[in-house]
Amino acid sequence: MMAYPRAHALMKRGAEFLGSEYAILCGAMSWVSERNLVSAISNAGGFGVIACGAMTPELLDAEITATKALTSKPFGVNLITMHPGLFDLIAVCARHSIGLVVLAGGIPPKGSIEAIKEAGAKVICIPPTLALAKKYLRSGADALVIEGMEAGGHIGPVSTSVLAQEILPELAADHLVFVAGGIGRGEAIASYLEMGAAGVQLGTRFACASESIAHPAFKAAFFRGNARDAIASVQVDPRLPVIPVRALKNKGTEEFTAKQLEVAKLLDSGAIEMGEAQLQIEHFWAGALRRAVIDGDVENGSLMAGQSVGMVSKEEPVADIIATLMQECEAALAKR
Numbered sequence: 598m599m600a601y602p603r604a605h606a607l608m609k610r611g612a613e614f615l616g617s618e619y620a621i622l623c624g625a626m627s628w629v630s631e632r633n634l635v636s637a638i639s640n641a642g643g644f645g646v647i648a649c650g651a652m653t654p655e656l657l658d659a660e661i662t663a664t665k666a667l668t669s670k671p672f673g674v675n676l677i678t679m680h681p682g683l684f685d686l687i688a689v690c691a692r693h694s695i696g697l698v699v700l701a702g703g704i705p706p707k708g709s710i711e712a713i714k715e716a717g718a719k720v721i722c723i724p725p726t727l728a729l730a731k732k733y734l735r736s737g738a739d740a741l742v743i744e745g746m747e748a749g750g751h752i753g754p755v756s757t758s759v760l761a762q763e764i765l766p767e768l769a770a771d772h773l774v775f776v777a778g779g780i781g782r783g784e785a786i787a788s789y790l791e792m793g794a795a796g797v798q799l800g801t802r803f804a805c806a807s808e809s810i811a812h813p814a815f816k817a818a819f820f821r822g823n824a825r826d827a828i829a830s831v832q833v834d835p836r837l838p839v840i841p842v843r844a845l846k847n848k849g850t851e852e853f854t855a856k857q858l859e860v861a862k863l864l865d866s867g868a869i870e871m872g873e874a875q876l877q878i879e880h881f882w883a884g885a886l887r888r889a890v891i892d893g894d895v896e897n898g899s900l901m902a903g904q905s906v907g908m909v910s911k912e913e914p915v916a917d918i919i920a921t922l923m924q925e926c927e928a929a930l931a932k933r
């Protein structure tokens with residue numbers, strides 16, 4: 598007998614679309630979602646996604662090759678729409694016959710969805726509103742991930758629960774919508790599936806899996822962290838835009854506030870121009886995620902984490918995390 602019959606029934610559409618056993622994506626996490634974690638997720642029945650981040654086409658090419666050596670299961674690639682070499686990266690995915698490309702980080706540039714689909718791949722977009730969700734579907738997106746502000750990393754202003762209520766009743770019957778942000782347990786997965794979601798995407802819960810290459814100090818910070826420690830970066834001055842990022846508070850997040858005040862003062866005094874001021878703000882976090890994930894600098898690096906970090910308490914193999922989520926999901930559905 599199938600292990601999780603109720604959960605499987607609700608995940609069927611999503612799992613068929615992904616080509617995985619469970620409709621559970623591990624959302625791409627820059628520096629974390631590389632060959633080891635991605636292959637472990639796909640090997641365990643989930644769907645792994647390589648985080649291309651700022652990689653060059655050559656690096657992405659090597660990462661895909663290395664991931665393929667570790668799994669024969671399907672996995673996807675997450676591309677950031679602002680990447681200057683976006684179309685070269687799409688070509689790399691096409692050469693490797695990657696079946697699913699996730700376009701993250703803003704409105705996909707003209708021709709990008711078409712270019713991915715021409716190569717025979719499916720496209721997932723991440724709309725921040727219902728209006729954009731409909732637009733992306735009209736533009737050819739095959740599925741959507743809706744991601745609320747509880748999530749780790751770059752976030753929008755709206756919570757997962759509200760996005761789910763706004764978007765699932767409108768679109769989920771006829772389209773594939775995956776829900777992300779703040780999911781730490783299977784009971785929440787069950788609820789979103791019942792609302793019509795095709796599946797879910799988790800990041801934070803998988804970041805510290807045994808197979809994740811994240812530095813032990815990064816993982817330890819996650820194990821210590823509570824929901825309230827994963828805070829969104831705050832913009833201090835209306836002239837100096839800050840894209841909100843949710844991360845564990847540390848010395849770096851405090852210094853970022855101080856930096857904004859300092860730059861605003863320089864701007865007031867005329868010591869620097871607006872362009873230079875905005876650049877200083879933008880550059881503050883350059884390389885910071887790498888410093889935390891790879892070098893283990895948990896004071897100055899960026900410890901991107903979602904509010905579900907409070908539900909991450911120990912290092913576990915990906916297969917155990919997925920089994921726990923599926924058991925919790927099935928038990929919740931069985932109790933209905």
Ligand SMILES: Cc1cc2nc3c(=O)[nH]c(=O)nc-3n(C[C@H](O)[C@H](O)[C@H](O)COP(=O)(O)O)c2cc1C
Nearest residue numbers: 624625626627701748749750778779800801901903
């Ligand atoms: C450390 C970290 C890095 C991330 N990097 C990316 C990224 O490069 N591209 C992206 O689309 N999402 C990124 N995300 C978001 C995840 O893909 C995922 O949607 C999110 O973690 C889901 O919410 P959760 O953290 O509450 O599970 C990142 C998240 C974390 C925690």
